[in-house]
Amino acid sequence: MQLLEEKIAQCGMILPGDVLKVDSFLNHQIDISLYQAMGQEFARRFAGRPINKILTIEASGIGLACITAQYFHNAPVVFAKKNKSSNVGSDFYTAQVASYTHGVTYDILVSKSYLAPGDHVLIIDDFLANGKAVQGLKAILEFAGATLEGVGIAVEKGFQPGGQDLRRAGIPLESLAIVEHMDADTGEIVFRH
Numbered sequence: 391m392q393l394l395e396e397k398i399a400q401c402g403m404i405l406p407g408d409v410l411k412v413d414s415f416l417n418h419q420i421d422i423s424l425y426q427a428m429g430q431e432f433a434r435r436f437a438g439r440p441i442n443k444i445l446t447i448e449a450s451g452i453g454l455a456c457i458t459a460q461y462f463h464n465a466p467v468v469f470a471k472k473n474k475s476s477n478v479g480s481d482f483y484t485a486q487v488a489s490y491t492h493g494v495t496y497d498i499l500v501s502k503s504y505l506a507p508g509d510h511v512l513i514i515d516d517f518l519a520n521g522k523a524v525q526g527l528k529a530i531l532e533f534a535g536a537t538l539e540g541v542g543i544a545v546e547k548g549f550q551p552g553g554q555d556l557r558r559a560g561i562p563l564e565s566l567a568i569v570e571h572m573d574a575d576t577g578e579i580v581f582r583h
């Protein structure tokens with residue numbers, strides 16, 4: 391998606407550890423027009439699929455999932471929590487996710503009230519790196535007996551294995567920008583087309 395690539399090229403910063411910082415429009419301050427364009431693009435790419443729910447993971451996925459939901463007939467958005475807060479109840483699906491950016495492993499959880507076997511779910515997240523977050527969400531859908539209709543990602547780092555693993559498993563994956571290569575020394579970012 392050209393608009394997103396241009397924004398990454400213009401504002402993205404490459405941090406040590408192959409982390410792409412896009413805080414000025416995606417992860418901290420949010421460019422709503424860009425999110426709307428991304429939501430519309432996901433709707434175009436997943437058109438025809440019987441998606442009735444969107445699943446993401448806190449925190450960065452929530453905003454994008456909510457705006458995207460507006461282009462899927464206001465499908466409810468469910469987000470996996472990373473901590474067992476007191477109001478989540480005791481009946482939940484859980485999976486382990488090793489965090490790419492924080493270097494810790496979370497037990498993510500989703501209340502059993504919000505996922506059911508009849509659900510057809512689109513997973514949305516901001517980044518795809520090693521694929522741990524998406525694999526954790528996928529495991530939760532399997533526990534719930536829900537159908538995974540696809541995975542929509544804003545930025546895939548194509549030089550890390552998450553995207554390849556999902557494609558090999560036959561999961562419909564749509565990444566709006568795929569970074570093929572990035573160089574922290576020169577600041578160069580190359581996209582896959």
Ligand code: 5GP
Pocket residue numbers: 408409410411412417447450488489490491515516517518519520521522523524547552
């Ligand atoms: P994965 O689970 O695929 O290894 O990593 C994806 C998760 O880690 C995303 O939910 C995202 O929050 C975070 N993440 C991974 N790589 C990056 C990155 O380069 N930049 C940012 N901002 N977040 C990332």
